[in-house]
Amino acid sequence: MEVLMRSLKMGINDELYIKDPESSDLGKKIVEQSILLLDEVGFEQFTFKKLGTRIKSNESSIYRYFENKNKLLLYLASWHWAWMECRMVFETNGIPDPKEKLKRAIEILTQNVEYDSTVSHINESVLNKVIIDEYSKSLLVREVSKEKRDGYCIIYMRLVERLCKMIIAVDKGYPYPNSLASTVLEGTLYQYFLKAHFPALTDCDGDITPTDYFTDLVFRAIKK
Amino acid sequence: MEVLMRSLKMGINDELYIKDPESSDLGKKIVEQSILLLDEVGFEQFTFKKLGTRIKSNESSIYRYFENKNKLLLYLASWHWAWMECRMVFETNGIPDPKEKLKRAIEILTQNVEYDSTVSHINESVLNKVIIDEYSKSLLVREVSKEKRDGYCIIYMRLVERLCKMIIAVDKGYPYPNSLASTVLEGTLYQYFLKAHFPALTDCDGDITPTDYFTDLVFRAIKK
DNA sequence: ATATATTGATAGTAAAACTATTATTTTTGC
DNA sequence: GCAAAAATAATAGTTTTACTATCAATATAT
Numbered sequence: 001m002e003v004l005m006r007s008l009k010m011g012i013n014d015e016l017y018i019k020d021p022e023s024s025d026l027g028k029k030i031v032e033q034s035i036l037l038l039d040e041v042g043f044e045q046f047t048f049k050k051l052g053t054r055i056k057s058n059e060s061s062i063y064r065y066f067e068n069k070n071k072l073l074l075y076l077a078s079w080h081w082a083w084m085e086c087r088m089v090f091e092t093n094g095i096p097d098p099k100e101k102l103k104r105a106i107e108i109l110t111q112n113v114e115y116d117s118t119v120s121h122i123n124e125s126v127l128n129k130v131i132i133d134e135y136s137k138s139l140l141v142r143e144v145s146k147e148k149r150d151g152y153c154i155i156y157m158r159l160v161e162r163l164c165k166m167i168i169a170v171d172k173g174y175p176y177p178n179s180l181a182s183t184v185l186e187g188t189l190y191q192y193f194l195k196a197h198f199p200a201l202t203d204c205d206g207d208i209t210p211t212d213y214f215t216d217l218v219f220r221a222i223k224k
Numbered sequence: 225m226e227v228l229m230r231s232l233k234m235g236i237n238d239e240l241y242i243k244d245p246e247s248s249d250l251g252k253k254i255v256e257q258s259i260l261l262l263d264e265v266g267f268e269q270f271t272f273k274k275l276g277t278r279i280k281s282n283e284s285s286i287y288r289y290f291e292n293k294n295k296l297l298l299y300l301a302s303w304h305w306a307w308m309e310c311r312m313v314f315e316t317n318g319i320p321d322p323k324e325k326l327k328r329a330i331e332i333l334t335q336n337v338e339y340d341s342t343v344s345h346i347n348e349s350v351l352n353k354v355i356i357d358e359y360s361k362s363l364l365v366r367e368v369s370k371e372k373r374d375g376y377c378i379i380y381m382r383l384v385e386r387l388c389k390m391i392i393a394v395d396k397g398y399p400y401p402n403s404l405a406s407t408v409l410e411g412t413l414y415q416y417f418l419k420a421h422f423p424a425l426t427d428c429d430g431d432i433t434p435t436d437y438f439t440d441l442v443f444r445a446i447k448k
Numbered sequence: 449a450t451a452t453a454t455t456g457a458t459a460g461t462a463a464a465a466c467t468a469t470t471a472t473t474t475t476t477g478c
Numbered sequence: 479g480c481a482a483a484a485a486t487a488a489t490a491g492t493t494t495t496a497c498t499a500t501c502a503a504t505a506t507a508t
Binding site: 041042044045133136137139141142143146149150153157160161175176177178179180181182183186187190191194197198200201202203204208210212213216217220221 | 266357360402405426436437441
Binding site: 243248250281282284285288 | 485486487488489
C-alpha cells in the first residue's frame with residue numbers, strides 16, 4: 001500500500017492553486033508547514049505572512065502558489081478527502097459481502113487518522129485535526145458560483161456517493177442513503193470536534209469511538 | 225403561545241454583549257438588521273460599517289453594543305437556540321408518552337422555521353437561514369477559554385441535554401444518547417445546508433424533509 | 449553561456465477592525 | 479420645564495490584513 005500511495009498523485013482540482021505545489025520544493029514546504037501553522041493558530045489567525053516567516057520564504061512567493069488562504073484550505077481539504085477515498089477504496093476492495101464492505105468503509109472513514117509517513121511532506125494526522133476544526137469554513141458559499149463550488153468539492157462529493165452506494169448495496173429499500181452517507185462524514189468531524197471542545201455533548205471519549213457510534217447507527221438504520 | 229413568547233426575555237449570556245440590545249431601539253435595530261444583512265452578504269462580508277450605513281447609524285455606536293461581529297453572531301445563535309428550546313419545551317409539555325414526546329421534539333427541532341412575528345424585531349425564519357450557513361463559524365475555539373466558550377453556548381448545550389434525556393426516556397439502554405442528540409441538531413443544519421448548496425449529497429428535497437429523515441433514523445436507532 | 453523561470457526583497461494600496469475624542473441629541477429626575 | 483446624565487453621531491486616527499507591483503537575485507535548462 002505504501003508504495004502505491006507514494007507514487008499516487010492526488011487528482012485535485014487545478015483551479016484550487018495557481019502553481020501546483022507538488023511541482024517544487026517551495027510548494028511542498030508551503031503545504032507541509034501550512035498544515036502545522038493552521039493547527040497551531042487556527043484559520044482566522046493564519047496569514048501568508050506568518051507562513052512566509054515560518055518557512056523562511058516570502059509572502060509574495062506563497063501568493064504565486066495560492067490565490068488566498070481559503071483556496072489553500074480547500075486544497076488541503078481536497079487532499080484529505082482524496083486520501084480518505086484512496087484508503088477506503090483500497091481497504092474495501094475485494095470484500096465480497098456488502099455488509100462487511102460497508103462496515104469496513106465506515107471504520108476507515110470514522111477512525112482517527114494516525115500519523116503515516118507515506119507522503120513525506122504531509123502529516124495526515126495533523127491535517128485531520130485541522131479538517132475537524134476548520135473544514136466548514138472552507139465551503140465558500142457566497143464568493144463563488146455553484147459550478148466552481150462543486151468543482152472544488154468534487155472529491156468529497158464522490159466519497160459521499162461511494163458510501164451511499166455501499167449503503168444501497170446492503171439495503172436497496174432504505175429511503176435516505178445520501179443523507180445517511182453525508183451524516184456519517186460530517187457527523188464524524190462533528191463528534192471529534194465535540195470530543196475536543198465540548199465533551200459533554202458526545203459519548204465519544206477514550207473508550208467509545210465515533211466508529212462505534214456510527215457503525216451501530218448505520219446498521220440499525222438500514223437493517224430491516 | 226404568542227403572548228407568552230412576546231413577554232419572554234431570552235436568558236442570553238451577558239458576556240455576549242456590552243450593552244443589552246433589548247434595552248433600546250437602536251439595540252433592537254442592530255439585531256434586526258444584522259440578521260438581514262448577514263443573510264444577504266454572509267459573515268465574511270458583513271461589517272459593522274455596512275450595518276451602520278444600513279440602519280443609518282454610526283459604526284462606533286454598534287461597537288457599544290457588541291465587541292465584534294463574532295460575538296454578535298454568537299448572540300444571534302443563542303437567541304435562535306433559546307427560541308428552539310422554548311418552542312420544544314412548550315410543544316412537548318404535557319405529552320405523557322415518551323415516544324410521542326420525543327417524536328414531537330424531533331419534529332420541532334428539525335422543521336424549517338416559519339416566519340412568525342411573535343418577537344417583532346427578529347425574523348426567526350431568516351435567522352434560521354443565517355444559522356444554517358454560518359453557525360459553525362460562531363464557535364470561537366481558539367480565541368477563548370473553555371469556560372467562556374461553554375458559557376457562550378450554554379443554551380445549545382442545554383438543548384442537546386434535553387433531547388438526550390428524551391432519548392433515554394424511550395430507551396434507557398441506548399449507549400450513545402448524547403451523540404445521537406447532537407447529531408440530530410447539527411445534522412439538521414447540515415442537511416438544510418446541503419439542500420441549499422449541494423443537493424446531490426442529500427435526499428432532502430421538496431418532498432422528503434430533514435424531519436422525515438431524522439425521525440426515522442432516531443427511532444430505528446433506539447428501537448430494540 | 450545565455451535565456452528563462454523561479455524566488456526574494458521592498459514598497460505600496462485598500463479595506464477591515466477597531467479606539468479615541470468631542471459634539472450633539474435624547475432621556476430622566478426633580 | 480430645566481439641568482444633569484446618558485446615549486448617539488461625527489470625525490479622525492491606528493493597526494493589521496490581504497493583497498499587488500516592481501525589480502533584483504538566483505537557480506535551471508538548453
